[in-house]
Amino acid sequence: MNAASPSPPSLNLSNSDILTIYDGDEVMPHILGQYLGSSGPQKLYSSTPDLTIQFHSDPAGLIFGKGQGFIMNYIEVSRNDSCSDLPEIQNGWKTTSHTELVRGARITYQCDPGYDIVGSDTLTCQWDLSWSSDPPFCEKIMYCTDPGEVDHSTRLISDPVLLVGTTIQYSCDPGFVLEGSSLLTCYSRETGTPIWTSRLPRCVCESCWLLGGNGGGIPPLGSALYFCNHRTVANMH
Structure with a gap:
């Protein structure tokens, strides 16, 4: 058997010769592999740092002058029980x-x-x-997080993935006016994640007053009713 190179070991055994590899430092019941002829093991794993290699030759080969015994060429490598270190990663x-x-x-x-x-x-x-x-x-990271919806408005998004350069245009419903910037743009920074060019705007009533009292009734808990531009609008808290 020649195992001196990193390539799989090569065998040259007759049909009456057997190579057996056991798991451990003694001949144990657990056999990792048994070979004859020229087919050799590709890769074997043991449960301990030790292996036992047993050669068996048919004595009849010696009687008829055919037996030549075993020759094994190998190199010993240091034991290794740890994985190789992994590289650092950029950023x-x-x-x-x-x-x-x-x-x-x-x-x-x-x-x-x-x-x-x-x-x-x-x-x-x-x-x-x-x-x-x-x-x-x-x-x-080359995208922004969704800034969210604005009450009483619609929005138009140029790119649903929200990549850098995406714009969101907010438009208020009739009877409401915009406070803040109507156009938000996703832009990249040298450090940190991309952000929007401004805060989320608001849509507020043009002319509103709270309904309640004087016959107007009491709004449900957690809500308020406003009368804005001839319309009644519920504003949930």
């Missing part, structure tokens, strides 16, 4: 659950303000000492 940082990156250890990535994480934010060191996924990356 973000990472934290680890353990000082040593042993099996079960987790690395959690987070992004700076103004960036969203793309990919899995938590990676786990698995049993085979590989990570559960590739490291994520941080992508700059």
